[in-house]
Amino acid sequence: MEDTAIFYSSVSLLFLIFVFKLWFQPTTHRSKNLPPSPRPSLPIIGHLHLLKHPMHRTFHNLAQKYGPIFSLRFGSRLVVVVSSASAAEECFTKNDIVFANRPNLLLGKHIGYNNTTLTLAPYGDHWRNLRRITTIEVFSSKRLNMFLSIRSDETKRLLEKLSRVSSQGGFSKVELKTMFSELTFNIMMRMIAGKRYYGDDVEDEEEARRFRKIMKEAVSYGGASNPGDFLPILNWIDGGDFKNKVVSLSKRIDEFLQGLIDEHRNKQAGLESTDNMIDHLLSLQESQPEYYTDQIIKGLILVMLLAGTDTSAITLEWAMTNLVNNPEVLEKAKAELDDQVGHERLINESDVFKLQYLQSIISETLRLCPAAPVLVPHMSSDDCTVGGYDVPRDTILLVNAWAIHRDPKLWDEPDSFKPERFETEERESRKLMPFGLGRRSCPGSGLAQRVVGLALGSLIQCFEWERVGDEKVDMSEGKGTTMPKADPLELLCKARPITNSELIFV
Numbered sequence: 001m002e003d004t005a006i007f008y009s010s011v012s013l014l015f016l017i018f019v020f021k022l023w024f025q026p027t028t029h030r031s032k033n034l035p036p037s038p039r040p041s042l043p044i045i046g047h048l049h050l051l052k053h054p055m056h057r058t059f060h061n062l063a064q065k066y067g068p069i070f071s072l073r074f075g076s077r078l079v080v081v082v083s084s085a086s087a088a089e090e091c092f093t094k095n096d097i098v099f100a101n102r103p104n105l106l107l108g109k110h111i112g113y114n115n116t117t118l119t120l121a122p123y124g125d126h127w128r129n130l131r132r133i134t135t136i137e138v139f140s141s142k143r144l145n146m147f148l149s150i151r152s153d154e155t156k157r158l159l160e161k162l163s164r165v166s167s168q169g170g171f172s173k174v175e176l177k178t179m180f181s182e183l184t185f186n187i188m189m190r191m192i193a194g195k196r197y198y199g200d201d202v203e204d205e206e207e208a209r210r211f212r213k214i215m216k217e218a219v220s221y222g223g224a225s226n227p228g229d230f231l232p233i234l235n236w237i238d239g240g241d242f243k244n245k246v247v248s249l250s251k252r253i254d255e256f257l258q259g260l261i262d263e264h265r266n267k268q269a270g271l272e273s274t275d276n277m278i279d280h281l282l283s284l285q286e287s288q289p290e291y292y293t294d295q296i297i298k299g300l301i302l303v304m305l306l307a308g309t310d311t312s313a314i315t316l317e318w319a320m321t322n323l324v325n326n327p328e329v330l331e332k333a334k335a336e337l338d339d340q341v342g343h344e345r346l347i348n349e350s351d352v353f354k355l356q357y358l359q360s361i362i363s364e365t366l367r368l369c370p371a372a373p374v375l376v377p378h379m380s381s382d383d384c385t386v387g388g389y390d391v392p393r394d395t396i397l398l399v400n401a402w403a404i405h406r407d408p409k410l411w412d413e414p415d416s417f418k419p420e421r422f423e424t425e426e427r428e429s430r431k432l433m434p435f436g437l438g439r440r441s442c443p444g445s446g447l448a449q450r451v452v453g454l455a456l457g458s459l460i461q462c463f464e465w466e467r468v469g470d471e472k473v474d475m476s477e478g479k480g481t482t483m484p485k486a487d488p489l490e491l492l493c494k495a496r497p498i499t500n501s502e503l504i505f506v
């Protein structure tokens, strides 16, 4: 399948469209001391003309000139961009509740079930309930542990596929982007519904095809989020065509998800209750029907698919890119694995948490290549101050995590890939924020760490990896608010001699 920045880029698209919608609704700002802002701000479009792809780099350059807290006008809306760890901390500690809101997104109404999903819901009782419930029923260690065998099975299938490709003895070329994307989609879908939609062993090919088609279409809207495409999008909306397409897509998504739920409901009425998220949520629906409505369940599935798959796959791709560009790090990781896990058995999830160097590689990857470089837009629900500047109510807040992760005041040799820095740094320090901070931070980080850790550890344990050419792999970012690699990663791989390879790959 094609793997692009579905979720976060749709968020950014929605966000931009929302901006257009509000062009002609001027807001008045009484505050005097707004954060500094580039001049000129053009009539109607404000600073939209400054937004060049990739946005995190544009914002970073603006911050060099205007400081770590600056403001922009997107149309008539005020946007504050924060690029220092201390300002981000102020936003997500002192002002955490004020900034716990999301901008209301026009398309959230259609694709996001009337903005009722965990990601898009405004801060309030509904969001708090959803967050509390999912923390216990979806993202808790207990629930995640129940799906351990799914993650290890899908990881083994990836290893199998790679070993088939490279069974000729020498190095073989493999394209990893697609494999990582299929891995994360299959893991998520099996946790959600007990099915896989990619690769071998797909039960219902017709249904899988439908699913893949819907996801691909969602991706194509994400692709339009490039700020350079602004005006065509605007024309599109004006023609009403865009809205029609989105309504049509959202109908098909809804039908698909409703179909999944109904199927499980009917099955559940039968005998066996298999362990997956839908069955679990349906059993909660029986006891608390007013809260666990079908719409809430569908919204949750959608959010997991859109927020949880691409981000993890991208992180894996960047991690492998960094490893082959820094062979000494790869060697050290291999040595750690050989030392702590050995060659007799395959790495498992309990090992992952003990492998300190592997963990540092993941942290360092998330530092240099955060999958959501400017997090997800927040919005102030009240007036507040950040760094001494006034931030009025209804201001959009963007936190440039990418820039904070490369701040030379905070990090030694900020542009180098040096996992060793986390041997002395605190990993939990508030200057590393790939999952955001505060109450709106990513609830899926635990799941992401498990999926990425196990897959990466397995790839290092079982295969030799080399670049296709002599030059380093190009690190350019592709389009989208998620930060995909511009060119899909291709590497050479060769199976390592592992004593029990027959055992491992059965």
Ligand code: HEM
Pocket: 118, 119, 120, 131, 303, 304, 307, 308, 309, 311, 312, 315, 370, 371, 372, 375, 376, 377, 434, 435, 436, 437, 439, 440, 441, 442, 443, 444, 445, 447, 448
């Ligand atoms: C490496 C992988 C991932 C990264 C880098 C990542 C990053 C983020 C970031 C930066 C945010 C926004 C924080 C903010 O608003 O300031 C976020 C929100 C969110 N993420 Fe993730 N995420 C990842 C994986 C996942 C997974 C696996 C899931 C679920 C299955 C998930 C579900 C969500 C949800 C539901 C939200 C919205 C939370 C809210 O608005 O209350 N994410 N993530």
Ligand SMILES: *[C@@H]1O[C@H](CO)[C@@H](O)[C@H](O)[C@H]1NC(C)=O
Pocket: 104, 105, 106, 107, 108, 109, 114, 115
């Ligand atoms: C969702 O957001 C849209 C777009 O701003 C808004 O018009 C609509 O009222 C919101 N719906 C709910 C239920 O909050």
Ligand SMILES: *[C@@H]1O[C@H](CO)[C@@H](O)[C@H](O)[C@H]1NC(C)=O
Pocket: 109, 110, 113, 114, 295
């Ligand atoms: C959104 O809410 C409106 C009325 O509040 C309702 O008519 C509509 O069906 C809802 N849309 C979705 C996708 O649930």
Ligand SMILES: *[C@@H]1O[C@H](CO)[C@@H](O)[C@H](O)[C@H]1NC(C)=O
Pocket: 148, 345, 348, 349, 350, 351
């Ligand atoms: C991982 O493997 C070790 C050693 O065989 C075993 O003790 C441990 O229980 C395994 N953990 C998981 C999660 O399978």
